Amino acid sequence: MSSNTLNSEPAAAALDNYVGFDTITQQIEKKLLKRGFHFNVMVVGQSGLGKSTLVNTIFASHLIESKARLAADEPPRQTTEIQTVSHLIEEHGVRLRLNIVDTPGYGDQVNNENCWEPIIKYIKDQHSAYLRKELTATRDRYIQDSRVHCCLFFIGPTGHALKPIDIVVLKKLSEVVNVVPVIAKSDSLTLEERQAFKQRIKAELVFHNIKLYPYESDEDDEQEQALNESIRELLPFAIVGSERNVIIDGKAVRGRKNRYGVINVESEEHCEFIYLRNFLTRTHLQDLIETTAQIHYEAFRAKQLLAIRESTHPASAQPSVASPTATMLSSPMAPTVMSPSTIGSPATMGSPAQSQKYVL
Amino acid sequence: MRKKLMGYVGFANFPNQVHRKSVKTGFQFTCMVVGESGLGKSTLVNTLFNTQIYPNKQPAEPTHDCPQTVEIQSITTDIEENGVRLRMTVVDTPGFGDFVNNEESWKPILDNIESRFDAYLEQENRVNRRKMVDNRIHACLYFITPTGHALKPLDVEFMRRLHTRVNLIPVIAKADTLTEEEVVAFKQRILADIKHHNIQIYQAPAYEYDDEETIAENREVMSKIPFAIVGSDKEFEVEGGRRVRGRRYPWGVIQVDNEEHCDFVKLRQMLIRTHMEELKEFTNDVLYENYRTEKLSAMGIQQDPSVFKEVNPVQKMEEERLAHEQKLAKMETEMRSVFHAKVQEKEHKLKQSEEELYARHKEMKEALDKQRIELEEKRRRLEAGRPMTPEKSKKKGFSFNK
Numbered sequence: 001m002s003s004n005t006l007n008s009e010p011a012a013a014a015l016d017n018y019v020g021f022d023t024i025t026q027q028i029e030k031k032l033l034k035r036g037f038h039f040n041v042m043v044v045g046q047s048g049l050g051k052s053t054l055v056n057t058i059f060a061s062h063l064i065e066s067k068a069r070l071a072a073d074e075p076p077r078q079t080t081e082i083q084t085v086s087h088l089i090e091e092h093g094v095r096l097r098l099n100i101v102d103t104p105g106y107g108d109q110v111n112n113e114n115c116w117e118p119i120i121k122y123i124k125d126q127h128s129a130y131l132r133k134e135l136t137a138t139r140d141r142y143i144q145d146s147r148v149h150c151c152l153f154f155i156g157p158t159g160h161a162l163k164p165i166d167i168v169v170l171k172k173l174s175e176v177v178n179v180v181p182v183i184a185k186s187d188s189l190t191l192e193e194r195q196a197f198k199q200r201i202k203a204e205l206v207f208h209n210i211k212l213y214p215y216e217s218d219e220d221d222e223q224e225q226a227l228n229e230s231i232r233e234l235l236p237f238a239i240v241g242s243e244r245n246v247i248i249d250g251k252a253v254r255g256r257k258n259r260y261g262v263i264n265v266e267s268e269e270h271c272e273f274i275y276l277r278n279f280l281t282r283t284h285l286q287d288l289i290e291t292t293a294q295i296h297y298e299a300f301r302a303k304q305l306l307a308i309r310e311s312t313h314p315a316s317a318q319p320s321v322a323s324p325t326a327t328m329l330s331s332p333m334a335p336t337v338m339s340p341s342t343i344g345s346p347a348t349m350g351s352p353a354q355s356q357k358y359v360l
Numbered sequence: 361m362r363k364k365l366m367g368y369v370g371f372a373n374f375p376n377q378v379h380r381k382s383v384k385t386g387f388q389f390t391c392m393v394v395g396e397s398g399l400g401k402s403t404l405v406n407t408l409f410n411t412q413i414y415p416n417k418q419p420a421e422p423t424h425d426c427p428q429t430v431e432i433q434s435i436t437t438d439i440e441e442n443g444v445r446l447r448m449t450v451v452d453t454p455g456f457g458d459f460v461n462n463e464e465s466w467k468p469i470l471d472n473i474e475s476r477f478d479a480y481l482e483q484e485n486r487v488n489r490r491k492m493v494d495n496r497i498h499a500c501l502y503f504i505t506p507t508g509h510a511l512k513p514l515d516v517e518f519m520r521r522l523h524t525r526v527n528l529i530p531v532i533a534k535a536d537t538l539t540e541e542e543v544v545a546f547k548q549r550i551l552a553d554i555k556h557h558n559i560q561i562y563q564a565p566a567y568e569y570d571d572e573e574t575i576a577e578n579r580e581v582m583s584k585i586p587f588a589i590v591g592s593d594k595e596f597e598v599e600g601g602r603r604v605r606g607r608r609y610p611w612g613v614i615q616v617d618n619e620e621h622c623d624f625v626k627l628r629q630m631l632i633r634t635h636m637e638e639l640k641e642f643t644n645d646v647l648y649e650n651y652r653t654e655k656l657s658a659m660g661i662q663q664d665p666s667v668f669k670e671v672n673p674v675q676k677m678e679e680e681r682l683a684h685e686q687k688l689a690k691m692e693t694e695m696r697s698v699f700h701a702k703v704q705e706k707e708h709k710l711k712q713s714e715e716e717l718y719a720r721h722k723e724m725k726e727a728l729d730k731q732r733i734e735l736e737e738k739r740r741r742l743e744a745g746r747p748m749t750p751e752k753s754k755k756k757g758f759s760f761n762k
């Protein structure tokens with residue numbers, strides 16, 4: 001069928017016979033299964049909120065250790081450190097390389113000014129490393145993706161409102177990474193207190209103009225929009241984490257046994273852990289990776305390239321972003337504990353036509 | 361020398377007299393609660409005294425401006441039980457630990473405690489001491505966040521600064537998030553931290569003449585410090601139809617008054633039922649006296665054991681005399697300088713007029729000389745016999761023909 005220009009809507013054609021190009025989904029799947037997936041998650045929150053426990057609970061394995069200060073003569077941390085742990089987990093033939101970035105020392109000191117800077121720097125460093133790899137003349141076929149796909153932000157269960165430091169950090173984080181807020185240790189809140197707290201938090205987020213994942217998108221169909229709406233209703237997730245099992249009704253489930261009752265972590269009536277787990281792993285995993293690549297990385301990349309152009313043409317106005325230029329061009333990558341085994345690329349299954357950069 | 365009594369005298373009735381008197385005057389207790397916001401301080405105070413001392417906090421609208429310093433707010437209530445009246449003051453410290461930068465957040469609190477000591481010291485030194493009001497803080501409940509790990513740097517810093525000025529009673533807030541083992545481990549780590557930093561938390565003194573039961577009770581209460589507490593002012597029904605105070609979760613109801621669920625009962629016992637008077641005494645006898653000694657010796661006053669009267673007035677008179685003399689000396693120098701200035705001015709003027717006179721004198725002298733010379737000329741000409749006029753006219757002609 002002919003069309004006038006390449007850019008107008010192509011005319012629809014009817015097929016007389018079965019051609020067989022619908023097997024492309026299986027071909028893509030086979031390729032991706034061979035390559036494996038990368039998922040990088042970061043946990044941010046004050047000490048003692050159960051970050052390490054929650055990550056271990058979500059992925060049902062002991063992945064990270066709690067970084068508590070357990071001895072009296074151990075000095076408290078003086079700055080926020082960034083520690084990355086990498087694990088390869090497999091389920092039904094699908095291999096997932098999971099990188100967890102922990103931020104011990106965040107918000108723990110007496111003076112917490114600029115405690116978020118190491119975190120923001122780390123996220124930007126990952127973007128800039130990826131950009132550098134992308135811009136080299138002879139680049140790898142599949143660039144290893146170390147960009148942070150999701151940041152779980154832990155809010156303390158005060159029951160009142162967000163703390164000033166939380167607001168500042170949420171603002172800064174939501175500009176560079178997908179932020180998913182969770183209410184930690186929510187077994188200290190009754191159901192009414194939990195609802196009230198969530199309303200307050202949502203009001204404050206709207207007031208301070210903080211954009212959280214999931215974002216609005218025009219591409220979503222009705223089903224996806226409904227799902228995103230329901231997720232947005234539920235944010236922030238009120239969770240309880242536990243690595244240990246308790247016996248409830250003869251079954252061993254993960255939970256916490258108190259002096260007055262037994263909390264079942266996997267029950268929807270007790271806490272929202274199941275919703276968070278499904279959200280992270282069963283429904284939005286691919287979308288998180290894609291949004292990081294398409295929204296956050298693109299924004300970073302645009303700023304960087306404009307800055308480079310400004311700096312090479314000094315006649316124009318002053319450069320927009322000064323420091324990332326320096327980090328991109330000269331400084332070394334932030335050291336990460338990642339074993340370079342499989343070279344994977346972000347799974348952009350949905351739109352191979354758009355992103356020609358990612359060779360499938 | 362202990363003597364044995366032969367019969368009944370009756371002074372065993374003395375405590376009853378004291379009791380009657382103190383019940384008539386009523387009691388007074390001031391307690392301070394310190395901790396980050398959202399740890400349940402107001403709820404705990406309401407639970408301790410079974411009344412709504414603190415009204416429910418209304419959530420504020422989210423704003424951009426937030427307070428930058430720790431405030432000090434105090435609420436006083438009069439409660440009565442069985443004819444005994446208690447004036448209870450609770451001092452709250454909103455804003456503590458809530459900012460991004462929490463350095464110096466203990467300073468307003470420390471200043472408040474010390475200013476109360478100062479007020480009491482001033483009252484003691486007044487001439488008329490009939491009405492003395494005791495506003496000093498008798499106990500400070502410090503709320504620790506239930507992280508389960510150890511003390512935070514802010515906690516350690518606060519306790520280090522305040523433990524010499526107030527009775528510190530640490531409590532673990534919202535202890536319903538911790539399991540039994542976590543509570544035990546947490547308490548151990550907190551106590552280890554406290555010992556490591558040499559912090560003096562409140563220890564109940566043990567008296568030798570107490571009976572066994574009281575001693576055992578006291579020891580049990582003190583062994584639970586820091587108290588792991590849960591506060592609630594709501595009531596629920598549990599199985600058996602009883603109404604208890606507690607918090608209802610989907611997985612159970614935690615009862616505040618149940619000793620197996622939390623340490624609230626022990627805290628209440630210590631704070632109100634057994635040790636309230638001890639706390640007040642310790643504040644008065646030890647903490648206040650230490651403060652007073654430090655302050656007075658800083659002011660330079662030495663303790664003179666031979667003299668009974670106060671050293672103060674004599675020193676004051678000395679100071680006053682010195683000040684007076686200084687003032688006089690200053691006035692003298694001032695007057696002297698003024699005098700000098702005037703003298704100089706006058707001298708200057710006189711000198712000027714002298715010069716003027718001299719100049720005039722010189723002028724006049726010159727004029728006189730000139731006149732004399734002229735007259736001499738005239739005389740010479742006269743004596744020479746020449747007519748003056750033609751020469752003069754010639755002279756004139758010369759002079760005019762110039």
